[in-house]
Amino acid sequence: MAEQRRMRENGGLSQMLRDHLTEWSERTGIAVEVWALPEREVPPKVADNVYATVREALDNVERHSGARVVSIALTVGRSGLRLTVSDEGRGFEAGTTGRGLVAMRAYFAEIGGRLTVNPVPGAGTTVSGFVPAEELTR
Ligand SMILES: Nc1ncnc2c1ncn2[C@@H]1O[C@H](COP(=O)(O)OP(=O)(O)OP(=O)(O)O)[C@@H](O)[C@H]1O
Numbered sequence: 001m002a003e004q005r006r007m008r009e010n011g012g013l014s015q016m017l018r019d020h021l022t023e024w025s026e027r028t029g030i031a032v033e034v035w036a037l038p039e040r041e042v043p044p045k046v047a048d049n050v051y052a053t054v055r056e057a058l059d060n061v062e063r064h065s066g067a068r069v070v071s072i073a074l075t076v077g078r079s080g081l082r083l084t085v086s087d088e089g090r091g092f093e094a095g096t097t098g099r100g101l102v103a104m105r106a107y108f109a110e111i112g113g114r115l116t117v118n119p120v121p122g123a124g125t126t127v128s129g130f131v132p133a134e135e136l137t138r
């Protein structure tokens with residue numbers, strides 16, 4: 001609840017993400033390319049879980065990837081919400097798991113969505129999440 005109030009007071013999900021990305025990029029020295037952030041608001045629970053997912057994805061980029069650049073796209077369109085966080089770091093072997101990867105999938109499952117993590121060893125990692133439009137009107 002506190003997080004949801006903070007979210008509203010701080011201008012919604014896109015503004016919260018912009019603030020976090022700026023702070024994170026300054027601290028880590030990793031450049032962030034923001035391809036898209038939505039104008040439309042989403043339900044508070046969706047906003048919370050998407051925000052938590054981006055934080056974990058960036059935490060992994062910082063701690064494990066060795067990447068110098070990460071790109072992020074979040075769109076809310078007719079079909080639903082789409083999130084992509086993609087780095088060009090070292091990737092990892094399929095089958096690797098951990099609390100963060102499990103948590104990101106759970107954040108999307110909780111809001112009626114799906115999330116996959118696609119690592120390519122030596123090339124990078126892409127986290128992709130989708131929430132169907134009907135889950136955004138509840
Ligand atoms: N973006 C990434 N680039 C390279 N390796 C990654 C990336 N994301 C995850 N990994 C690998 O997958 C493992 C599991 O990630 P996960 O987030 O589940 O755990 P963690 O970050 O090690 O610990 P935590 O529970 O604090 O998140 C990591 O230890 C790392 O080896």
Ligand SMILES: [Mg+2]
Nearest residue numbers: 059060100101
């Ligand atoms: Mg992690």
